[in-house]
Amino acid sequence: MISGYLICSWQDYYVKTSESLEEMYAVSINPYTDKHEKTNFHGPEMLRRRDGDIGHTIPRPEGYCSDHMAFSGQWGARLPKGWSALITHPFNRFDLPFITTSGIMDADEWWTGGNIPFFFKKNFEGIIPSGTPIAQIIPIKRSSWISSISTFSVKRQNYLADKVRSVPMGWYRDNIWVKKKYD
Numbered sequence: 001m002i003s004g005y006l007i008c009s010w011q012d013y014y015v016k017t018s019e020s021l022e023e024m025y026a027v028s029i030n031p032y033t034d035k036h037e038k039t040n041f042h043g044p045e046m047l048r049r050r051d052g053d054i055g056h057t058i059p060r061p062e063g064y065c066s067d068h069m070a071f072s073g074q075w076g077a078r079l080p081k082g083w084s085a086l087i088t089h090p091f092n093r094f095d096l097p098f099i100t101t102s103g104i105m106d107a108d109e110w111w112t113g114g115n116i117p118f119f120f121k122k123n124f125e126g127i128i129p130s131g132t133p134i135a136q137i138i139p140i141k142r143s144s145w146i147s148s149i150s151t152f153s154v155k156r157q158n159y160l161a162d163k164v165r166s167v168p169m170g171w172y173r174d175n176i177w178v179k180k181k182y183d
Contacts, residue, residue, distance in 0.1 A: 004138035070115035
């Protein structure tokens with residue numbers, strides 16, 4: 001659940017959607033009123049709409065606006081030779097008002113900043129605060145392999161099911177799982 005790296009938003013954004021995106025702009029907290037107000041942010045924009053044919057073949061998820069959006073790339077994941085990056089929605093973050101699309105990038109040869117496509121939920125209005133996880137990057141080793149299909153006998157399936165039921169909670173974590181390091 002906590003594998004790889006998280007990319008987080010670097011500025012607060014106000015967003016209002018219905019069936020499509022209605023409003024979107026950077027905001028900051030006014031120190032005198034403690035309320036969010038439009039800001040004259042002069043850095044790179046974090047969110048942008050992708051117009052035209054860009055991403056027109058990406059399926060639109062149910063319950064999300066049809067507007068194709070992108071988190072503007074201010075980062076690049078440079079990985080060692082033979083490694084790729086799975087870029088996906090942050091694991092188990094069902095609470096976020098958007099869904100990030102998933103893709104694999106060969107980040108050993110191509111590691112410049114890129115745009116990460118996403119879609120806003122319909123009928124969302126609120127602030128996406130700075131520090132919100134927007135994407136998760138998981139390094140994966142590229143290698144060729146051949147898959148095969150084998151069948152479990154009913155006897156073997158019953159044996160494994162009985163074995164699993166007889167072990168204490170956390171057996172997989174304590175005996176099989178290898179903690180990954182991402183330094």
